[in-house]
Amino acid sequence: MAESYESVPIGTCFAHLYYGSGRGSARWGKMPTIETGSGERIFYESPHELGGQTPGARILFVHGTGVDHRLFADQLRFFSGAQTPISIDLPGHGQSPGDALEDVVEYRMALEGFIEGAKLGSVILCGHAMGAAIVLDYAVNNPRKVEGLVLMDFGGTFP
Numbered sequence: 001m002a003e004s005y006e007s008v009p010i011g012t013c014f015a016h017l018y019y020g021s022g023r024g025s026a027r028w029g030k031m032p033t034i035e036t037g038s039g040e041r042i043f044y045e046s047p048h049e050l051g052g053q054t055p056g057a058r059i060l061f062v063h064g065t066g067v068d069h070r071l072f073a074d075q076l077r078f079f080s081g082a083q084t085p086i087s088i089d090l091p092g093h094g095q096s097p098g099d100a101l102e103d104v105v106e107y108r109m110a111l112e113g114f115i116e117g118a119k120l121g122s123v124i125l126c127g128h129a130m131g132a133a134i135v136l137d138y139a140v141n142n143p144r145k146v147e148g149l150v151l152m153d154f155g156g157t158f159p
Contacts, residue, residue, distance in 0.1 A: 033096075036113025043095040044088045045069050047080040050118045056083035057147060058120050062111065063087075064129025064153070068094025071128060088114060090131070104130070108137040115145070124148035132156070 033041045034050075048054045059079055061072040069087040079085040091110050092100030101107050111134055115123060124147050127135035132154035139146045 034117040042114045046086040054084035059085045059124045061087040062127040062131035107134045126150040128152045
């Protein structure tokens with residue numbers, strides 16, 4: 001796609017995030033892992049090396065139940081030029097070992113460990129389904145570390 005993240009109006013950007021086919025692999029080689037403070041290993045895919053200087057915004061994609069990082073393959077390709085897109089496998093999903101966690105709070109804590117372990121600083125969080133609940137919980141508990149929030153296919157209720 002010829003457009004870059006900066007030139008896309010926010011409405012179009014969100015539509016692209018939601019309506020991308022999300023199938024296939026971005027094929028940037030071996031999928032690395034980050035170990036959290038609690039010892040969980042979380043696998044991720046990104047076109048850029050994490051932990052140092054990376055281009056543009058860090059856009060972190062979090063999938064829902066029953067899928068994995070490949071859901072966001074189109075988004076990784078779309079944002080890879082001027083931004084740093086990252087798609088993770090939640091614990092117990094895809095290439096992240098172990099059992100699935102018990103609830104959104106446990107997943108949020110694993111996400112906190114990943115963001116801290118990868119030295120990402122502030123991020124734009126994009127969550128799909130259960131991933132949306134996880135990133136929303138992260139944003140509520142870490143508001144200064146969130147530059148933006150995208151909730152896709154989220155059926156949460158608010159008081």
